[in-house]
Amino acid sequence: MPNPLNPRGKKERIDALAATSADTSGGGVAVATVDDAGHVEESTGVSLVASAWQRLRRNPVFLIGLTITTLFVLLAIFAPLIAPHDPADPILLPEVRPQTNPIPPAREGFPLGADNAGRDILSRLIVGSRQTLVVGVMATLFGLLGGLTLGTLAGAFGGWVDSVVMRVVDVMLSIPSLLLAFSIAAIAARASQWTVIIAIAVVQVPIFARLLRGSMLAQRASDHVLAARALGVKESAIVFRHMLPNSLGPVIVQSTLVVATSIIDAAALSFLGLGNPDDRQPEWGQMLGKAQPYIYDHPALAVWPALCIIVVALGFTLMGESLREALDPKSRR
Template sequence: MSGIEALADHKRRRIEELIARTADAGGVSLVRDAGRRLLRNPTAIVGGTIIVLFLIVAIFAPLVAPHDPVQRFPELIKDLTVDTIPGATAGHPLGSDPLGRDFASRMIFGARQTLFVGVLATLIGLLLGVLLGAVAGAVGGWIDVLIMRFTDVMLALPSLLLAITLVALASRSTQWTVIIAVAVVNVPIFARLLRGSMLAQRGSDHVLAARALGVKPRNIVLRHMLPNSLTAVIVQATLTFAVAILDAAALSFLGLGDPDINRAEWGLMLGVDGVRYFEVRPELAYFPALAIIVVALGFTLLGEAIREALDPKNRR
C-alpha cells in the first residue's frame, strides 16, 4: 500500500505543478494566445499602427486640422488661375484645392468622412449578413436553400458593378445611397460565412450535449451555435472594412457618390478635383489616392494577422 500511496502522491504533485505552471503562464485560452501572437507579429503591429493613426486623425479632425475645410482663403484665391493651383505656402502645408480651400484640412476631415462611410457600410452589411446566415444555418431546409441561392446570385455579380447598379437605381445620389449600396454588396459574404460556421457547429460535442439534456433549440442556437460561430465573421468584418472604403471611394470617383462638393471625402476629392486638375496639380490626386491605399492596407494587414492568430492550426 505504501508504494501505491507514494505513486499516487507523486502523480498528485505532478498535477499540482502543471496547474501552477499553467496559472503562472497566464492560461492557454485561444483569445489570450492569439493576443500574444498578435503582439509578436510585425504585420499586425504595422496594420494596427496605421489604423490607430487613422482613427486619431478622423476622431480629432477639428483639433488636428489647421483650418476649416470649407473656408476659402483670399491669399490662395488670388493665385488661382486656369492653369495654376497654389502649392505649399506658409500656413497651408499642402497648398490649395481648386476653390481656394486649405487642402491639408480637407484631407484630415476626409479621414473622418471615410471612417463614417466605412464603419456604417460594414456594420449594416454585417448585421444583415449575420441575420440571414443565422436563419439559414439554424433553420435549414427550404429556407436555407432560398437564402443561399439569393446570396449566390449576388456573389455572381462583381461587387463594384452591383454597387454601381444599386446607386444608379436611386433617384438622387447621396452619401446614404453609397453606404447602403456598399453594405448590400457585403451582405452575402457575411451570410455564407456565418451559415458555414453554424453548420460546422451542429455536430460539435457541446451542441450534441445540449440537445441530449433537452435544451430548447432556440437556446442552443443563441447560446451555443451563434456565439461560437461569430469569430470568423468578426475577422472578416475587419477585412471587409478595407473593401468598403475602396468601394465607396470608387463610387465617389465615378461621380455616383455624394454630390456635395463642400464635403471632404477622399474618393470625392480624388474624382472631382484630382482627375479634373491632374495636369495642373497632380498632388490633388496623389494624396487622396495614397491615403485610401494606406488605410485599406492597414485594415487588410490587421485582418489577416487576426485570422492567422485565431486559427487553431497555427497554435504552438
C-alpha cells in the same frame, strides 16, 4: 559498495550516472533524477484569446496594421481640432487664376497647397478622414447585420430555408461587387452619403452570410449542441446561446478585412459621382474625382487622397490577416 539487488542501490547508481553525464556534457545542463520520472509541472491553461494576443503582440505585421488603424481612427475623431483651416473656406481663392495659376502651390501655412477653389488640401484630407471612416464602418456594420440574419437562418434551420437563402447569396456573389454597388447607388433619386453606405452594405451581406452559415453548420454537429438537444433544450436557446456565439469569431475577424474593402468601394463610388455631391464636406474619393481635370499638370491633387486610401486600407488588411492567422488553430501547430 551498494548491493546490486537493492532497489535503492540501483536508484543511487542511476543518479550518479546522470550526474556524471551532465558533468561531461559541458555543464549548465539540468540534472534529472529517478524521482523526477513521470512528474509533470502544473501550469494554468491559456484561453484562445490570450493565446492569440501573445502571438499578435510579437507579430510586426499586426503591430504595423494596428498602428495605422489607430492613427486613422484618432485622426478622424479629432479632425476638426487638428485641421489648421476650415476645409470649406476658400482662403486662397483670390490667387486662383484659371489660365495661369489654377492650383495655388504650397506655402507657409499651406504645406500641401490649395485646390482649384482655394481651399487648404491638408485640412480637407484631415477632415475627409472622418467621412471615410463613417462610410467604411457604417457599411460594414449594416452588411454584418444583414449577413448575420441570413447566415443564422440558413445555419440554424437548414433544409429548404438553407437552400433558398444560399441561392440568393450565390446570385449576389455572381455579380462583381463594385458593379452591384454602382447599380444600387444609381437607383437612388439623389446621390448622398447614405446611398453609398447602403450600396456597399448590400454588397457585403453575402460575404458575412456564407461565412456565418458555414460556421453554424459546423456547430450543429458539435458535441455540446448534440448534448443540449438530448437534454431537451429549446431550439432557439441552442441557436442563440450555443451555436451563434461560437460561430462569431471568424465573422468578426472578416469584418476588419471588409472595412478596408468598404473604404475602397466608397472611394470608387464617390469618384464616379455617386457619393455626397456637397464638396464642402470633403471625402477622399470625392477629392480624387475633383482632381481629374488637373491630373496632368497638378498630379498632387490626386496623389494625396489616393495615398491616404491606400495606407488606411493596407492598415485594416494587415490587422485583419494577422487576426485570422492568430485565431486559426492550424497556424498554431
